Amino acid sequence: MSNKNIYARMLALSAFALITQGCSTAPRHEQANLGDWYKAQDESTDAQEKMPVEETETIAEVTPEKSKTEQMQTELDIYKNALNSLDNNEANPALVSTLKTKILAMEIKKADEAYNEAPDQTQVYEPVIRDLRVWLEKNPDHALTQSYKYQLARLLDITGQSTAAEETLTELQQTASTTSKNSEVQFRLAEAAFSQRDYDKAIGHYSNVLKDESSSSSDNRNKAIYMRGWSYLQVNEFKLAAQDFLTLLTNSNFSIDNQQMLDDTYRGFILSINDAGGVQEIPSLVSLDELQPIAMNLYKQLIEFYTSEERWSEVIMAYQAFQDHYPESPQAIEMELELLSFLEKKKQKASLREEKANFIERYADRAPEKTAIFTLELAEYNRAEALEYRKAEDKKQRDLADKSFAKSLEYYEFFLEKFADRPEFAVIKFNYAETQLEAGFIEEARKTLASLDTPAIPEATREKAAYLSITTLNDMIQAMSSNSMDVAKLEEEKYLLAENFVKNHPQHAKASSILSWLMIESFKQDNFKDALEFTAIAQQQFPALEYQATQIRADILFAQENWNEAAQTYEALLVMTPVNAEDAAKPEQKTIWRDNALKAYYQAARQEQNPQAAIALYAQVFDGARNHELAPAALYEAAILASTQEDPVYKDKSIELLKRYIAQYKAGEQLRDAKIKLAEIYVKEENWALAAPLMQSVAGQIDDPSLKRTAVLEVADLYRKGGNATRAIKAYSSFITSADATTPYQDISKARMALIELYYDNGQKTQAYKEMNTFVNQDLNAAEATKETRNAALEYAILLANRQAKAYRRIRLTGNLQASFQRKQAELEKAIDAYKRLERFEGERAKQTVNAGIGDLFAHLSQSLLNAPIPSQLSELEQEEYMMIIEEQAFPFEEKALASHEKNVSELHNGQWSQAIQDSLSTLRQLMPARFDKQEQFEGAITHVE
Structure with missing residues (x-):
């Protein structure tokens, strides 16, 4: 075998080793086909479909300095060299096929890595797509055909060939051999449809992914739910979208590692x-x-979300909706507090108060601390609001005060019922009492204040409550009639409260004024035991009251007939200087004290019960020490004592002593009193002539304008009784002229009535009528008018009206009808005004007199017209026409007369009877004899007449 063949086989074996090693792990591609984080990852669960390459594969001889792409290229070169070294005729076909498949997988992976490094360079996938298509065409039945079709669809999608990608996926869907692969295909189809905005189609594919829970990973299922939710949102299926988002967010398999996906899921839910x-x-x-x-x-x-869009009402609704939906949840209170903070920040005061009210209603038991705070805030706000409404000029706003007070009291009552153990409970209860008073619930407020008078209540609050109880009672007493049966009970209760207040709260700022009232009140009630106890407290604890306490003590001792001690106390009082200068007694008061001291000495002498001896004792004082400061008083008191005796001898003695005093002590402190007393004796003897000059002399020595006027009035009365009309008129006129705003109205009215009578009796009727008119006008406008003065004013007004009516009647209509009618009409208006003035008086008499008087005026005018002379130059026919015209002119006046008089007659049915009604009946008998000149019985009149 040649060296070349040996080398080729070695490369092939090496590549095969790498292939068999790489087939043990499934691929995990980081880049999803649409390039978005929420897209599905490639996955395959069937062992025969696993890709033959893994990211973690390492190649021997690769230097660490190379980049990942370079490393992958080196590895790829090894496989390519191994493939090229094989003799196609002799090589094992399976090995060749495996090498080509491996090379294709590595090309895909290298392209993915390049794309990751440069996402905008999608052209890196073009040769890979070409090779994939060739491979798929040559290997239609290969075990990895479906996986590579899936990869082809993915790469087509990345390179923007979405239509081709979708067609590939559709083809893959029809031929997918495994459920998991079909699930992935469905997801990719859904993604493609979503990217093409075919949301209904996307929804169908995402739903197919979710049909079989075992067909896909939980991550892909979550993403399918997520994307289906967004698809539903795009087609306005809000309910289905919300349900998908909720399913995802509440899914225990949903990972929150991807914060962006979590945030977007919430965002989709919110949208x-x-x-x-x-x-x-x-x-x-x-x-x-x-x-x-x-x-x-x-x-x-x-x-x-709503805040970012400044949709404030929706923000509020969201806070409220959570509480409505989950009222019992712990977070409900948190949401309500956040809402309150939001409203406060936005300065929504009305809404803030309303929401605090809701907080109280909902969370009183679960959040007592906040509830207490909010309850007080609302109570105090409504109270302040009610007080502001009370100040308003608009009646509608003032009426709103009652509603605000009711709300305030309701919140106070809730607090008191719910938070009795809170430290500020007593203070709040006091505020509640104050609010009850302001709202007009006085009896309820008194009960509340009384409940604060217990040892358990802090001293400061007890003190305030006690004082308020007293002032409340005082206001109630002042508002009631002095003769009311309840006033006595309230005065008694006030007395007991004041007594306890002084004893329990002497340090209070108002304790001295209350003690002062107690001293005076107990003295007025002749409760000398209590009064002496109160004066002792004042002298020991309240230096500012010592002056008043000494005075009351002296008066009590005097009243108890403890003469020696009383005299000494008065003498001490006369030389005492009060702490407050404004409390210093007036000279008249000191005169009384000095007089009481002398009386005390006198009473000591009276132990023998012998007037003569007593007078002698006084005589020893003023005779034995004529220049002593007590001598004039002794002489004066002796004279007074003599004047009180029934024996005529003592009366003469009294006159003698008084004359002596007047002559002897020209500057004596009792000179004026001596003259007055002597005048009184003369008055008692009806010796007016002697009494008047004495009183006139007294009046001339008085500096105080008010006292002087009083004296002048008395002088005038004396001159009047003595028959000296001229001096009486002068004195009365002087009194009236000198009167000012401080002069009692009763004195002025009395003087003017006397002056009217003198003028009238003296024949000076014009002056009398003038004074009458002044009297009527003043009395009608006087707030101090009494029943007596008002009756007198009514009499004068009736007299003046009748006088004006007489003046009106005296004017007769002449042949010159127009001119004479104008004069008569002018007097008519004056007479009507005079009668109209009577309408300002209360009572039936005034009203009936007006009706009768005005009725007579119009009746007279009607009759005067009818009786007026007929112009002599008129023919008989013209005279008839003239009279018809006159009758037409007179008829309205007769109608007015009838209407006015009939008002009086109608009063008969109400049981009324008076001279005015009688006058109206008389006039009506003349005007309408057919109706009124007959005997009739009027119910209600008999009793009155009887």
Whole structure:
């Protein structure tokens, strides 16, 4: 055998060894036919169909410095040399066929490697495609024919010959010998259809891949599900698409190593949901139970998707939908909190409050901490909103306050019921009470405040609640009528609350003012025991109240007839300086204290019960120390004491002592009182003439304008009673002129009524009417008007209206009808205005007088027109026509008169009777005798008349 033949056989044996070694492992091509990561890999499970080349094969003598392509070329050269060395006539055909097949496989692999290194150089496959076609044509029945057809389809697809690739795959599908190979073919056909946008066809092929679970690997099945989902999405089969994506995401065999595929699967799922109508359609697309394992991730990615597109309403819906779909899941609370953060970031305040309300309703038991916070926030917001509504001028907005208060109270009540163990419970309960008060639920608020008066409540809150309880009661008392039966009970309750407050909370800023009220109130109620206890507390703990406490203590001692101690206390009070200068007593008050001190000494002397001895004791004071500061008081009190005795001797003694005091103490503190007292004695004796100058003298010495006016008024009354009308008018006029805004309205009205009467009785009626008119106008506009003044004003107004009506009636219609009618009509308007003013008065009398008066005015005008002289120059026919015209003119006035009077007559049915009604009946009898000039019985009138 030649050397050449020996070398050829050695190469062939070496190649055969490599062939048999390479046949033990299946190929794994990294590059799928469409060049995308989600495409299927080549695979073959049948041993006879395995490709004869593996990536891991190594060739001896290959240097590590060479590239992979170079290494593969070196290996390929070995096989080609082995093939060329064989003598075609003598070589084993099986060996030759095997070498050619191996060479073709290596050519494919080398081309794949070159393509991997330069993906844009698809021309590397052209010679391989040519060789594959030749091989397939020559080996139609070869064991690797189907595998190489599959490879041909793959390479055609890579080089852009998709139609040829699809035809090859279709042919392969018809002749595929194994189920697994058929599955691969179906996948490749699906890929081709997808790339050509024939999605329905792609769906069919992907579905064929999935029909037999044993026919393909789990990886290819997952990719088939994935691609079918995208195909369904392309043809708007959103439900089927969503179900495929869900199947893939929840498949335990689905690897998450490929992050891109995982992200795109979620993206396809999200697009399916979005295109189907949004998150609200999820239950109609997939089973919520099946979705639950990935629900949190899906909804969050949905939210990211909507956020990226700034579709804020869908973001909110996604958060809410997750909670609706999985309300009991642990993630529901997380999603709600994220939604709240989102709304807060977007400054959606109204939606944020609404969502917090939903949180409370849904998660109160599962998230108590957040629920407590949100509950308080909503309670406080609604309370603040209600208070703002209360300030609004618009009534509709003010009405909204009640709704906001109701919401606030509802949240407070929920908190108090749910979170009794929280540290801020007491403070919140106090806020709840405040809100109840603001909402007008006073009784409920009082109960709430009372519940805070327990040792378990922190001191600060107890203190605030106690004080608020007092002020609440105080407001209730002020709002009620003073003679209400409930006021006494409330006053008693307030007293007890105030007493406990001072004892339990003396450090409170308002404790001193409450103690001050207690001292005064207990003294007013003659509860001297409590009052003395309160004054002791004030003197010990509240220096600012010592002045007031000493005063009350002195008055109590005086009332208890503890004369010596009372006198000493008053004397101490007279020299005491209060802490607050504004609390200093007025001179009049000091006069009273000084007077009380003297009275205390006097009462000490009165132990003998002998007036004469008492007066003598006073006489010793003012006689023995005429220049002492107590001497004038002693003299004055002696005179006062004498004046209180029934024996005429003492009355004369009193007059004597008072005159002495007046003469002796021109600058005495009691000079004015002495004159007043002497005047009072004269008044009691009805010696008005002597009393008036004394009071006038007193009035002249008064600096205080208010007191001076009061004195002038009394002087005027005295002059009036004494018959000195001129001086009385002057005094009353002076009082009225000097009156200002501080003058009590009752005094002004009293003076003006007296002045009216004096003018009237003195024949000065014009002045009287003028004052009447002023009185009526002032009383109608006076908030301080009383029933007495209003009645007087009504009488004056009626008198003035009747007077104006008389003036109107005095004007007669003459032959010059137009001119005289205008004059009469002008007076008519004045009279109507005078009567109309009566409408401002309350009561039936005013209303009935208006009806009767105005009715008479129009009746008179109607009658005056009818009785007006007929122009003498008219013919008889013209006179008749003239009278017809006059009657037409007079008729409306008669109608107005009837309407006005009939208003009064209608009151008879309501049991009303008055002179005005009687006057209306009289007028109606004249106007409509057929109807009213007869005897009728009116129900309701008899009782009134009786």
